[in-house]
Amino acid sequence: MANSWYRYASPASFHPVALRLAPVFALAAAILAIAGLYVGFVVAPTDATQGEAYRIIYVHVPTAWMAMFVYLVMAFWSALALGFNTRLSAMMAQALAPTGAIMAALALWTGAFWGRPTWGTYWAWDARMTSTLILLFLYFGVMALRGAIDDPRRADRACAILTLVGAVNVPIIYFSVRWWNTLHQGASVSLTAAPTMAKTMLAGMLLMTFAAWAWCIAAALWRVCAIVVERERGASWLAPDPALKGVT
Amino acid sequence: MKSRHRRFAWIIAGLVAIGVAVALVLNAFNSNLVFFYSPSQVLANEAPVGRPFRIGGMVEQGSLQREKDSLTVRFVVTDTAKAMTVVYTGLLPDLFKEGKGVVAQGTLGKDGVFRASEVLAKHDENYMPPEAAAAIEQAHKGGRMQSSGK
Numbered sequence: 001m002a003n004s005w006y007r008y009a010s011p012a013s014f015h016p017v018a019l020r021l022a023p024v025f026a027l028a029a030a031i032l033a034i035a036g037l038y039v040g041f042v043v044a045p046t047d048a049t050q051g052e053a054y055r056i057i058y059v060h061v062p063t064a065w066m067a068m069f070v071y072l073v074m075a076f077w078s079a080l081a082l083g084f085n086t087r088l089s090a091m092m093a094q095a096l097a098p099t100g101a102i103m104a105a106l107a108l109w110t111g112a113f114w115g116r117p118t119w120g121t122y123w124a125w126d127a128r129m130t131s132t133l134i135l136l137f138l139y140f141g142v143m144a145l146r147g148a149i150d151d152p153r154r155a156d157r158a159c160a161i162l163t164l165v166g167a168v169n170v171p172i173i174y175f176s177v178r179w180w181n182t183l184h185q186g187a188s189v190s191l192t193a194a195p196t197m198a199k200t201m202l203a204g205m206l207l208m209t210f211a212a213w214a215w216c217i218a219a220a221l222w223r224v225c226a227i228v229v230e231r232e233r234g235a236s237w238l239a240p241d242p243a244l245k246g247v248t
Numbered sequence: 249m250k251s252r253h254r255r256f257a258w259i260i261a262g263l264v265a266i267g268v269a270v271a272l273v274l275n276a277f278n279s280n281l282v283f284f285y286s287p288s289q290v291l292a293n294e295a296p297v298g299r300p301f302r303i304g305g306m307v308e309q310g311s312l313q314r315e316k317d318s319l320t321v322r323f324v325v326t327d328t329a330k331a332m333t334v335v336y337t338g339l340l341p342d343l344f345k346e347g348k349g350v351v352a353q354g355t356l357g358k359d360g361v362f363r364a365s366e367v368l369a370k371h372d373e374n375y376m377p378p379e380a381a382a383a384i385e386q387a388h389k390g391g392r393m394q395s396s397g398k
Contacts, residue, residue, distance in 0.1 A: 047378075049343060082255060083256040119368045120344075125283075179274075183351055201375050
């Protein structure tokens with residue numbers, strides 16, 4: 001049983017699987033996003049205090065969650081890459097960084113557009129916002145570090161260490177609104193308490209969350225396929241396959 | 249111990265060490281990490297002296313006064329235990345309302361009045377349609393009248 005899973009740690013056997021799974025997740029993301037946007041912008045009622053401005057929640061919250069979650073997944077692959085010295089784990093971590101950076105950037109951007117009409121400011125240096133900005137810079141840092149090192153195996157190790165060091169930021173983001181006084185409000189949805197949102201609003205937000213989740217998986221799988229092809233270009237399994245030549 | 253196990257042990261030890269270091273740093277800088285102070289904290293002299301800071305809390309019901317022919321407003325910020333008067337000249341954010349959260353940046357005068365240079369509205373984590381909010385308001389009305397009577 002375990003052996004059959006280890007098989008997919010090899011880029012050669014993982015590549016075709018990833019290439020087949022990516023469009024499935026992309027399609028799921030499209031369907032979920034259409035459903036989520038419909039529920040969020042047509043079905044869900046306006047908010048009593050914030051009016052229509054609250055609807056930014058349908059993009060802001062899913063992207064903010066994914067920005068944190070993608071980083072944790074990246075840290076997980078980095079730990080495996082350092083511990084087992086596997087190439088594919090490092091490639092997965094490499095493939096996730098741009099996706100996470102996009103999510104963090106979207107969360108900050110939509111947050112600014114939400115903050116202006118509700119709080120009265122685009123940006124404030126409160127703990128939640130500052131730590132999310134640091135998360136974005138961590139993604140940029142990991143990507144820049146990889147670009148700065150020519151030898152991919154050395155780059156894998158350096159990026160893995162940086163990713164793991166930065167992982168400490170994720171719980172800080174999550175708990176910042178509880179540990180300190182912040183301008184950002186507390187969590188509406190958490191694992192420990194009932195959500196403080198109307199049911200249709202919550203449904204729309206969860207649909208958008210699953211859409212963001214599926215999109216991140218699809219994007220990461222496609223990117224990891226490209227990385228595999230790029231880094232294994234000399235390998236025997238890749239070169240003589242005429243079908244793959246058409247893809248790349 | 250296999251070398252792989254040793255590597256994982258190093259990774260875990262490293263993460264724990266970083267976690268402890270960051271926890272100590274955050275603890276040391278605690279006062280710089282709070283975005284605002286509550287009126288109770290300010291009156292207990294926990295707020296920084298000699299530089300601007302922010303106070304946060306609820307705008308007390310019925311405390312908002314607008315000066316005639318100017319943009320100057322006065323209101324009381326309360327954390328239900330202690331309260332503090334704030335004076336501000338400028339436009340208030342749309343969500344600024346009595347009974348709602350507010351964060352004001354400025355300096356504390358010798359007279360105990362906080363002169364704000366910026367006022368931000370702080371909304372809570374509750375999202376509900378207007379009808380539900382009206383129903384809750386209705387249900388609370390009896391209780392609120394009693395409390396405002398004292």
